[in-house]
Amino acid sequence: MLRACQLTKTFGGLSVLQEATIDFHPGEVHALMGENGAGKSTLMKMLAGLYPPDGGTIEWRGQPVRFDSPDDALSQGIAMVHQELMPIPDLNVAENLLLGMEPVNALGWVDRAELHRQARSWLKELNTDLDTHQPMRRLSVAQMQVVEIAKALARQADVILMDEPTAALSDHEVAALFKAITTLRRRGVAVVYTTHKMDEVFRVADRISVLRDGKWVGTKAAIEFSPDSLIAHMVGRELTQIFPPVTTTPGEVILEVRALTRAPAFRQISFTLRRGEVLGLAGLMGAGRTEVVSAIGGLAPATSGEICLRGTPTHVTCPADAIAAGIGMVTEDRKGLGIIPALSVEHNLTLAALPSFSRGPIIDAAAERSATQAATTDFAIKASSPHQAIRELSGGNQQKVLLARALLNRPAILILDEPTRGIDIGAKAEIYALIGRLSAQGTAVLLVSSELPEILSLTHRILVLRQGELAAELDPRQTNQEEILRHAMPR
């Protein structure tokens, strides 16, 4: 039904997609797999009319077509869920969801009652119950992502391109999405699906295409792949061990949180964190995990309770305080609280650690450059040069830069909020190994993740949050996904 013929795209002389040819059929879920920067998003954006192709053609129902804008693609029946969230912060949920297709009454006015009714029904498809009147800016990242998916469903398109739709979702919402996808497939919709979560691919995909470094590597039925062979295709080599074994034993208590409260987000949260310990924070979407770690990282201080660092109560009122106290943080909201889009990779990387690259108030360019080089190699950051603007990097590579930024200060406590969101399997393995290494060096890690396998395999202990309260403390070696979910479910 939709066919990418020899599609090619270059950005500033850098070829990011070369002559990719892929067919997409109705009633089929077609997974696009590849490492960060392989060109998956770029391919999808061309199909959705966001970028004009530099070479090749798009064939739609057998005819070559040209999409000059997303509007053209939408009117042909091609909708897309974007990797980067696209909220319009001050419009409400319903208006965001049905943007461009608002129901109008006989007078040509937007029919608000109908608007909200439709929005609610689309959200229900995804098993979500959101107040459609609240402005988008109040939503958590996960909630925004659900709205983005509903937005694409609402177009009732013949082709839906989903670029990492579940990156910010927890299992609960993922299950709902898969149910929706099953319905779409039955209706004869072609679904193009990108993800870095291996288990998902095999749950939904009928066929899988693999991209590597902008080149199409192959397309096969999903059953012809095993997880290992798929990874080998993507990475170009065998990846033996994804999760490193947890070997270190935690040392003395370095962080103690007592009765931390900022109602209604979270209440009475108490726990300890030891040197070299990896502490997992699990919970469903909106459970308050991000809010708790934001309080510790100074982004949004708690209203009551205490944070003790090495036994001394410490006031963390802003991120600068936290950094000075040796707390490093990688936030969940990469775009909003992470990158400075127009600044270069180098300047983004060193931003939080500038004092260690300066003599007095003056920046030492040479030291900065060598630190950048080291980080680029260590984290395998794919950028054309350290001076490239970070907004031009693929999502996964941006994430790596932010991780590297947090580590430049050599923090004693590292807070990672969904650190592998949007990161490819190879890089994930690197990050897992890094967490292992850091913990071995004595860094305490507070890991928030919606991917339960991560939590289960990497941590020493797991805290489960439920509706802003601590629901359980579990030992990863003696628990499983089902038990965590049972504690996390609202009651």
Next chain:
Amino acid sequence: KKAEARKPGEWLVGYSSRDQSAEYTARLGDAVQARAKERGVKLVFVDAQADAQKQISQTENFISQKVDVIILNPCEVEASSPAIDRARAAKIPVVNVNSLTKAAPDCYVGSDDEQAGILAMEAIAKQLKGQGNVLMIHGIMGQSAQIHRDAGARKVLAKYPGLKLLDHQTASWDRAKALALTENWLQAHKGKFQAIFAHNDEMAMGALLALERAGLKKDVYVIGVDAIAQALDAVKAGRLDATVFQDAAGQGRGAIDTAILMAAKQPYEKEVMIPFQVVTRENVDQFLQK
């Protein structure tokens, strides 16, 4: 209370100044205020900030404040006229001070801007003996003072075939702009002009500074309009050649005095002309005392 019932001590006069941030009109405003205090009338003093629309609004305000007389220092010839029509319709007498409007007020106290242009250009013609090149620096284009001073100057130029207007440009009444403009002219027309007429003294001072810095003042005759304090000092010191004196104190006094006559329903002159005078080094002392 009705206007007629007011006793002399309670007379309320509205004054709308053209622009209190310009030196001449600010001096005029001071004179009006001083005279009002002297004669014991209550003055509502407002500033139109060079916006005719605002001046009309202020007249409307005067009407709802039930003033006895309105004194208008008009922003524009045409555009300020509706203010007079409004006052007329409300049966409040109007005195125009300093410049004219198309709609005739009940009394005009002031001078004729065209006369200023004529006097300045005549002075130039006399100095150059009817032969030479002149530059003219305009005020803000389209404003009545600019239009009339320009018209007056051109009338004189038409009389002297030997006198040529080499170039003319606006500097928006602003000293810094006139300074830069004259610097540029010194590049483009160096040695080719013998006189500069600036529509006000601010700009004349700017032109003077440029000429002095270039060491060329002695070759060029510079004249402005208004006789602001600094210009008079410069004339006295022999730096500026001349300025055209406009009598702020006289105009202010005349306006208030007429307003009082109007309020008292006594006969008054329909036109109180306070003539412009050319100030040169010879007669500058008498103006310095004013």
Next chain:
Amino acid sequence: MTALTPPTLDRNLLHRLGIVAVLFVIAGLLSVLTDSFATASNLTNVARQISINGILAVGVTFVLLTGGVDLSLGSVVALSGVVCALFAHPGDHPLFVPIGMGLLTGVLCGLLNGVLVTRGGIAPFIVTLGMMTVARGLALIISGGKPVADMSPALTNLSGDLGPLPIPLLCFALVAGLSWLFLGRFRLGRHLYAVGGNEQAARAAGVSVPQVKLFAYGLCGLLTGLAGVVLAARITTGQPNAGQAYELDAIAAVVIGGTSLSGGVGSVLGTVLGVLLIGVINNGLDLLSVSSYYQAVIKGVIIVGAVWLDRRQARS
């Protein structure tokens, strides 16, 4: 609530409570300090005086909502006024010609701004700054630098009253009312917010961003043209140097009313409140005969103070 009332009304009013409070305090003070403020004739005056700024402010609200700005308002007011006056000599043309020409001038300037912003990809600040000097130059050129006088009474009467209400006020009220409905109830209105809120997202959702922006600048131009015609009627001339710095008062009113300069947030209702606040301050300070030097200081302080109060209260 009936289907006619946009549900945003109440929330907007609440959000703007700070401005409403300041407005009431100032009005109360003026009623006590002067005999004339709270009279019918003075309130009609205020209404008449705010109309032009009001029409401009509503117009520029559309542009600011898209995240743009329009600095050319004042100059285009002058140009439209001059063009209107040129066609308004008595006996020359029927009334609709000068009005139409004035509006057309405004629309063309607005559309040109819009085209340069959308097709040319130039920052609105630069585009409209350019238009500001170009339109002023054109106004001076076509008028020969002199006011265009001799306008037919039919046109100048437009600044008069219809029954008890000044016609300029009626224009303003009509413009504000329609804009309010438009922004709250029409798809294009909602799309304006979307474009200003997140241009990329709006584009990705199939909104034609250039079209929406072009519309905003064009509409702003139309209303600027209207303001030019109303001003010409009021001052009975096409004045080439009229409207100096009108854009600042208009934009100030819009921002006081809570519209964000980065786009996506705002309302016509807020704009009307902002216009009222500026209008009442101007009127009140004149009634009190405060020296214009101190007026400037007081006005600046009140405007900043009102916005500060408003934002503080909105946050709490």
Next chain:
Amino acid sequence: MTALTPPTLDRNLLHRLGIVAVLFVIAGLLSVLTDSFATASNLTNVARQISINGILAVGVTFVLLTGGVDLSLGSVVALSGVVCALFAHPGDHPLFVPIGMGLLTGVLCGLLNGVLVTRGGIAPFIVTLGMMTVARGLALIISGGKPVADMSPALTNLSGDLGPLPIPLLCFALVAGLSWLFLGRFRLGRHLYAVGGNEQAARAAGVSVPQVKLFAYGLCGLLTGLAGVVLAARITTGQPNAGQAYELDAIAAVVIGGTSLSGGVGSVLGTVLGVLLIGVINNGLDLLSVSSYYQAVIKGVIIVGAVWLDRRQARS
């Protein structure tokens, strides 16, 4: 490349090639069309004339980089000039007093702007619009609405030459050079870009956003004060109504030079090019004796055209 050269230099120059090209074309045309443009004395002239706008433009570059704006430049120039002149009567004080008082005035206004923006949470547009009218009012009040004359020659000589170069130009060059180094090489300079690029993210990375903004407004105020002193020296008076609309020319120069009004992108080098372009246009049109009506039109068209060319070329 030595360690002292910010690595951004070359890329910036390339990015601004459109402006450089326009500048060369215009300069070439003027050299052909007039005898006087390409003379040493005229180029010194241009240098002298751009200095004040140049100092202001560099100052406001800091504010624009943080995503703010400063509309109070012109008024603060007037206020600082008046304050400086008040202390500059011959024999009153040593030279550093009037200069210091002028600079202090500028700094205080700038810091007040900064405090209101950061602590008050008020939009920079409103804060500095308020400051624009307040500073103008204060300048008129303390000068009584009349120019403050009778300045000591020691001060007015500051507008003269040092060797072959005008002192105002030296000031501008010094300011531009130091600012260039500062933005490229200093931590605080980098923080300015970060805050303008993404305020939330900068905060999350430990940057003290209020401090950075306060610094930007304060520095802009200092340079505005300097411009005020230089202007007073040049026109030998403290002129309360000087500097009208200077902010527009300064901001235009900065934006022409490629600094984004939404913050985070820009360079001093670009600003200098923008200042040069505006200066050359102003000078050239005067040399060509173009009527002031047409000057406005031509200037607007060139500015928009230059930016359009520049952006088109930057995109390709």
